Amino acid sequence: MGCSHSVHNETKKSEKAMKAAVLIQNWYRCYKARLELRRRQALNIFETIEYADEQDQMQLAKFFTFMLEHYVKNKSSADNLPKIFNPEPKRKSDQETIISLIEVPDTYYGPRLKFPLTFADVVLLIDAFKENQILHARYVLEVLVEAKKILQQMPNIIHISSTVSKELTICGDIHGKLDDLFLIFYKNGLPSGNNRYVFNGDFVDRGQNSMEVLMVLFSFLLVYPNDIYLNRGNHEDYLMNMRYGFTKEIMQKYKQHGAKILHLLEEVYTWLPIGTLIDKKVLVIHGGIADNTDLNMLEQMKRNRMRSVLMPPLVPAVFDPRHGHFSHELSPPAMLAMEQLTKNEWDQIITVFSASNYYEEGSNRGAYLKLSHDTTPRFFQYQSSQITQAKTLHERVNIVENAAFRILGERMISRKTNLIKAFQKYDPNDTGKISLSDWAKATEEVLELHLPWMSLCPRLVKTIEDGYVLYNMGFKDLPVVRAPQVAKAGMVETLVRYRSDLKIIFNVIDKDQSGLISMDEFRAMWKLFCSHYNIDIEESHVDQVAHSMDLNKDGSIDFNEFLTAFDVVHRATNKL
Incomplete structure (x- = not known):
């Protein structure tokens, strides 16, 4: 009997333990699901705002065209344009001779490249970059010169065939993420005659090691010009x-x-x-698709005329006094073809993005795909985890979520006046509060981001009371703007909203990248900017702010300091 009783107790204990394990498992699954929901919501915010920024870039492209059409009325005044819009004829110079005059000091301990490069040279370069060494400027310039020679011999669309012995790996955006590039090579092998790669643009920007990524890719191109293929992306663009x-x-x-x-x-x-x-079956190209361009157009166009997707091509560009505008060798359809591709007979579209932790550490995985002789794709995912591996899942989601709400907050404060006006339309009695649904509608009307505002509301508004939003009490935990006292509220919001565009415009003016522009240049560009974007700000207010930035009163503006004066300052984010 004793043995039977003991067995019965053990069985009960096992059942309880099993139930407890199931409860814990169910709780953990729900916990992970909630965190995953928050992560995806944050990604949705990132992606939506990034798409909105791309539309802003199109507006900037229209602005540059506007400048070309309206800044000058005749050929004699065309000289008033910055040289980027009215470039002088380039004098032929021996670039290689100039580069050879750049001395590499004995104190430089990085890799010393010899041309033509070999596979061993590229391996040494990779090892140096893993140790955070910076390649000397002379070698950077030499790699660029040699890469240009090879690229000039290539057609617009490179035709290659797959074979049984040569598998092909296709990588998407890297965006300066050197760890991701090395992780791809670790998992998939270095490029070689039997391990071919296509890198589909956007090698640079955003990440901290864009130069290193570019040098590795160009160096492999020099060693294996028939086995590594580099397409141009919209970030292979000096304005971007x-x-x-x-x-x-x-x-x-x-x-x-x-x-x-x-x-x-x-x-x-x-x-x-x-x-x-x-194999005339799989087209790898950066950007979207459209129905009004074709592959033949892309193959025939003169790609070197397109200096930037944000500007009309300038060479050969001439001012036509009879029609009062500049004429260009590339037609508008050809310019559009640089950004979009026709659908034609392509059956399936696959997007490959190879930069992990793109928006914030832990935000996303990267991926690449492999094609064999039957062109059936196989997908591989990864995530660079040197930073994220020490953090818990909850901590990683918090980082991503807080970053998403920071950029959403910047978007909201840049349109604060318009938001308040929109809220007031739903509050005819001036009670200072509106319903949650009205708040969501008003916010969407102003921001046009197509986000789930009802669910985002608790993170963005100060108080929700009985289903109402007290919009007059301000926004919850949103950033503030640091600005000079002379700046008017409307101007502050405008500069925060357009500061990325303004940074490009003033960098264009600042030809030597010194960070200084004259007061006259500042006024002229600001006047054109306001005219194109239909912004109503008094010039006297602009002058006041500009003079406040000219601390040494030399008549020039340090535009980096000007932008810094309108920086968005974030409060400490609350952990959820």
């Missing part, structure tokens, strides 16, 4: 680099020779092929 960080990275790392690198890089970009066609 001004906005998204690569220009700043180059000037910080290379200071004295930074301008030379930027100038040469601008030329190299224009010679990158537009796409890669595999």
Whole structure:
């Protein structure tokens, strides 16, 4: 009997333990599901705002066209344009001779490259970058010169065939994420004659190691020109680099020779092929698709004329006094073809994005795909985890979520006046409160982001009482703007809203990247900007702010300080 009783007790204990394990398992699954829901909501915010920023870029492109059409009325006044819009004829110079005059000091302990490069040289370069070494400017320029020679010989669309012995790996955006590039090579092997790669643009910007990514890819191109293929993305663009960080990275790392690198890089970009066609079945190309362009147009266009997707091509560009505008060799449909591709007979569209932790650490995985001789894709995912592996899942989601709400907060404060006006339309009696649904409708009317405002509301508004939002009490935990006292409220919001666009415009004016522009240049560009964007700000207010920035009163503006004066300051984020 004793043994039977003991067995019965053990069985009960086992049942309880099993029930407890099931409860814990169910709780953990629900916990992970809630965290995953929050992560996806944060990603939705990131992606929606990034898409809205792309539309802003189109507005900036229209602004540059507007400048070309309205800044000058005749050929004699065309000289008033910045040289970027009215470039002088380029004098032929021996770039290689100029580069050879750049001395590499004995104190430089990084890799010393010899040309033609070998596979061993590229391995040494990779090892140096893993140790955070910076390649000397002379070698950077030499790699760019040699890469340009190869790229100039390539067609717009590279046609390749797959074979049984040569598998092909296709990678998407890297965006300066050197760890991701190395992780791809670790998992998939280094490029070689039997391990071919297509890198589909956006090698640079956003990440901190864009130069290193570019040098590795170009170096492999020099060693295996028939086995590694580099397509141009919209970030292989010197104007985009001004906005998204690569220009700043180059000037910080290379200071004295930074301008030379930027100038040469601008030329190299224009010679990158537009796409890669595999077995006449699989087209690898950066950007979207459309129904009004075709592959033949892409193959025939002169790709080196397109210096930037944000500007009409300028060479050969002439001012036509009879019609009062500039004429260009590329037609508008051809310009559009640089950004979009026709659907034609393509049956399936696959998007590959290879930068993990893109928005914030832990935000997303990267991926690449492999094609064999039957062109059936196989997908591989990964995530660079040097930073994230020490954090819990809850901590990682908090980081991503807080970052998403920070950028959403910046969007809201840049339109604060319009938001308040929209709220007031739903409050005819001026009670200071509106319903949650009205708040969501008003917010969408102003921001046009198509986000689930009802669910986001608790994170954004100060108080919700009986289903109502007390909109007059301000926004909850949103950032504030640091601005000079002379700046008017409307101007502050405008500068925060357009500061990325303004940064590109004023960097264009600042030809030598010194960070200084004259007061006259400032006024002229600001007047055109306000005219194009239909912004109503008194010029006297602009002058007041500009003079307040000119601390040494030399008549020039340090535009970096000007932008810093309108920085968004974030309060400490609350942990959820």
